[in-house]
Amino acid sequence: xxxxxxxxxxxxxxxxxxxxxxxNKDQRVQLTFGSYADPGLDILKDEFLPEFEKTxxxxxxxxxxxxxxxxxxxxxxxxxxxxxxDIYVMDDLWVPRFAGARYLxxxxxxxxxxxxxxxxxxxxxxxxxxxxxxxQPGIDPKAKPILYSLPLVSDVQLLFxxxxxxxxxxxxxxxxxxxxxxxxxxxxxxxxxxVTRGVxxxxxxxxxxxLLHDFGGTEFGENWKVTFNxxxxxxxxxxxxSLLPYEPEGIAxxxxxxxxxxxxxxxxxxxxxxxxxxxxxxxxxRSRVVNKIGFxxxxxxxxxxxxxxxxxxxxxAAAPHKTEALEFLKWFSRSDxxxxxxxxxxxxxxxxxxxxxxxxxxxxxxDAILGAMTLGIPSxxxxxxxxxxxxxxxELNRALLDKGNARQHLDAAxxxxxxxxxxxxxxxx
Amino acid sequence: MRTKxxxxxxxxxxxxxxLAMTVLPLGYSLVTSFEEFRLGRPPVFTGLQNFxxxxxxxxxxxxxxxxxxFSVVATGVExxxxxxxxxxxxxxxxxxxxxxxxxxxxxxxxPVVVGIIWRLLYNADVGLFSFVxxxxxxxxxxxxxxxxxxxxxxILVDIWEWTPFMFLILLAGIQSLPQEPFEAARVDGASSWxxxxxxxxxxxxxxxxxxxxxRALDAFTVFDQVFVLTQGGPGTATEVATLMIYKTAFRFSxxxxxxxxxxxLGVLVACFSTAVTRAFRGxx
Numbered sequence: 001x002x003x004x005x006x007x008x009x010x011x012x013x014x015x016x017x018x019x020x021x022x023x024n025k026d027q028r029v030q031l032t033f034g035s036y037a038d039p040g041l042d043i044l045k046d047e048f049l050p051e052f053e054k055t056x057x058x059x060x061x062x063x064x065x066x067x068x069x070x071x072x073x074x075x076x077x078x079x080x081x082x083x084x085x086d087i088y089v090m091d092d093l094w095v096p097r098f099a100g101a102r103y104l105x106x107x108x109x110x111x112x113x114x115x116x117x118x119x120x121x122x123x124x125x126x127x128x129x130x131x132x133x134x135x136q137p138g139i140d141p142k143a144k145p146i147l148y149s150l151p152l153v154s155d156v157q158l159l160f161x162x163x164x165x166x167x168x169x170x171x172x173x174x175x176x177x178x179x180x181x182x183x184x185x186x187x188x189x190x191x192x193x194x195v196t197r198g199v200x201x202x203x204x205x206x207x208x209x210x211l212l213h214d215f216g217g218t219e220f221g222e223n224w225k226v227t228f229n230x231x232x233x234x235x236x237x238x239x240x241x242s243l244l245p246y247e248p249e250g251i252a253x254x255x256x257x258x259x260x261x262x263x264x265x266x267x268x269x270x271x272x273x274x275x276x277x278x279x280x281x282x283x284x285x286r287s288r289v290v291n292k293i294g295f296x297x298x299x300x301x302x303x304x305x306x307x308x309x310x311x312x313x314x315x316x317a318a319a320p321h322k323t324e325a326l327e328f329l330k331w332f333s334r335s336d337x338x339x340x341x342x343x344x345x346x347x348x349x350x351x352x353x354x355x356x357x358x359x360x361x362x363x364x365x366x367d368a369i370l371g372a373m374t375l376g377i378p379s380x381x382x383x384x385x386x387x388x389x390x391x392x393x394x395e396l397n398r399a400l401l402d403k404g405n406a407r408q409h410l411d412a413a414x415x416x417x418x419x420x421x422x423x424x425x426x427x428x429x
Numbered sequence: 430m431r432t433k434x435x436x437x438x439x440x441x442x443x444x445x446x447x448l449a450m451t452v453l454p455l456g457y458s459l460v461t462s463f464e465e466f467r468l469g470r471p472p473v474f475t476g477l478q479n480f481x482x483x484x485x486x487x488x489x490x491x492x493x494x495x496x497x498x499f500s501v502v503a504t505g506v507e508x509x510x511x512x513x514x515x516x517x518x519x520x521x522x523x524x525x526x527x528x529x530x531x532x533x534x535x536x537x538x539x540p541v542v543v544g545i546i547w548r549l550l551y552n553a554d555v556g557l558f559s560f561v562x563x564x565x566x567x568x569x570x571x572x573x574x575x576x577x578x579x580x581x582x583x584i585l586v587d588i589w590e591w592t593p594f595m596f597l598i599l600l601a602g603i604q605s606l607p608q609e610p611f612e613a614a615r616v617d618g619a620s621s622w623x624x625x626x627x628x629x630x631x632x633x634x635x636x637x638x639x640x641x642x643x644r645a646l647d648a649f650t651v652f653d654q655v656f657v658l659t660q661g662g663p664g665t666a667t668e669v670a671t672l673m674i675y676k677t678a679f680r681f682s683x684x685x686x687x688x689x690x691x692x693x694l695g696v697l698v699a700c701f702s703t704a705v706t707r708a709f710r711g712x713x
Contacts, residue, residue, distance in 0.1 A: 065628070068679070071679060072679050075468070075682075078468075097682060100468070101468035103468075195687065199660055200660060200661065200663065201661075249554055249559075249569050250553050250559075250571030250572075251574070252571070253552075253553070253573040256577060383468065386681055387683075389681070390681070398663070398664045401576060
């Protein structure tokens with residue numbers, strides 16, 4: 001009798017608890033963001049998503065993985081149309097793949113209106129097919145570009161330079177960088193004139209990209225003909241290799257973390273680094289060169305460019321909450337929100353936010369970022385760029401190990417890339 | 430009849446689970462390997478085209494050779510070290526429990542973390558390895574930037590992490606051997622070496638086969654350490670097959686070709702396992 005009573009009471013209590021739980025369950029819509037982990041997103045996650053929730057009553061859930069892990073998840077979700085995520089946070093390089101494969105919802109159709117305050121180079125990254133430049137085979141040359149994603153956080157490679165070495169005015173040419181490196185480097189005391197990324201593939205390609213374009217080279221010419229073995233490109237690579245004696249040992253294994261740390265520890269005079277590192281330079285816990293680092297657009301040779309690498313956001317084609325996702329994109333791209341985002345330390349994508357005095361005072365790198373964004377160019381807009389980048393990045397890494405043979409390595413990469421592009425349906429001649 | 434029905438009913442959930450989780454994905458990969466499958470486009474059956482391409486892909490051949498070298502050397506060294514440790518620590522002695530437990534620590538650390546730890550150790554500027562080399566030779570060594578040293582460096586990481594696994598299996602095997610033959614050998618005055626060669630090794634052969642096979646199969650699919658430490662570089666010196674498959678499928682979005690690579694690797698691993706098993710059986 002006692003046992004039966006106990007069981008009955010327990011069952012009753014469990015049922016009551018379960019029902020109470022159901023009753024208390026948050027009934028509001030939950031917007032699911034999928035993203036890679038990156039400190040550049042912290043302000044958005046920690047300060048602005050809670051505010052969005054409070055303002056709109058829409059709940060948010062942030063699911064993140066490492067960069068490669070998230071790419072796999074996102075591709076899987078996009079391909080299977082599973083609808084596990086409402087908003088994909090993407091590297092701008094992913095937009096051609098995701099938009100081209102129709103994993104993203106058409107923002108024009110959903111009713112998103114752009115305005116003049118958007119930075120054009122940032123906004124243009126969200127269109128597919130691209131607004132300018134070459135178009136991938138199979139895409140109608142006359143097809144109208146459609147907006148598939150929006151900038152989320154601006155990111156661009158800046159020249160980080162030591163003001164105590166170069167003075168207050170930044171080095172304006174690559175020759176300035178080379179000259180100071182030659183004159184002031186002292187490897188015995190771990191003082192290096194330059195630091196860069198050397199790991200094969202994307203890391204070294206990111207470092208070489210600016211030099212390639214600054215020296216007048218390009219990746220592709222007409223009809224996707226490979227041109228990264230042109231005389232200008234060879235000159236750019238030879239210059240890149242000429243800085244090796246003024247760089248730390250083992251640069252071929254340096255990725256962005258080692259590159260940034262070398263600068264933050266006061267061991268390097270200059271580097272081209274993503275803007276995500278700006279704030280850390282003035283953090284005494286992380287940096288030994290607080291207030292000694294200056295920021296500028298990368299130097300000039302024939303041209304002056306910066307490499308764009310924005311965080312983008314797109315609504316999944318199979319998103320269960322498209323309306324709410326659109327509401328978030330509209331809210332976050334409002335100029336007043338962008339100004340507050342910049343004041344909080346985020347890197348905005350609207351001109352008014354870059355011009356805001358308070359934001360400029362709290363983030364002394366904003367002017368340089370605006371300058372670089374204006375001159376910025378992205379990676380070639382094709383879903384096959386990753387493969388070409390891997391081919392070229394492997395040969396660049398080999399050139400680093402050889403400490404020479406620039407032409408030979410670029411020719412080898414060009415031959416392999418051309419063969420690949422032809423097999424993938426590109427004209428490439 | 431009723432008992433048979435009950436048996437099938439009880440086994441059905443597990444069988445279905447195994448079917449859904451292993452057989453179906455494998456089958457799907459096999460089907461995909463015969464297709465041109467790129468993002469956003471419907472897969473197109475292309476017969477053996479992917480495999481024909483594989484035969485001409487020198488980068489993939491090179492990655493298979495790298496994988497083979499990695500697997501054979503790492504498994505071989507791990508076996509020798511694991512066996513030596515097992516023989517050394519098989520007897521009871523003070524603190525044997527603590528020592529045995531501490532030996533397995535590397536095995537329980539996540540491979541990615543292992544990669545990060547060793548990346549710091551190998552760092553040319555501040556790494557321990559470079560520091561020691563500088564003290565000994567006056568010159569720092571950039572291990573992961575060297576096409577000669579990078580692969581041995583990765584093998585060393587694998588040996589550090591997985592020798593305890595060999596040790597554990599072999600120790601369990603040694604401790605479960607019947608004692609009578611050893612006592613008889615001792616009475617007959619056999620030397621330790623003779624006991625090891627003529628008794629321990631032959632009697633341990635089934636355990637060795639299992640340990641070597643498990644480790645070799647695992648080594649063939651090494652990914653994490655390579656991804657964290659070298660990303661296949663410098664050049665293509667450490668580009669193992671799994672890394673290439675991953676890049677082909679997920680970075681370059683060539684799912685069909687990636688699946689064909691995976692099938693080829695699977696066949697290679699199956700051949701290797703069969704060869705090892707036959708070699709062991711043949712020598713019994």
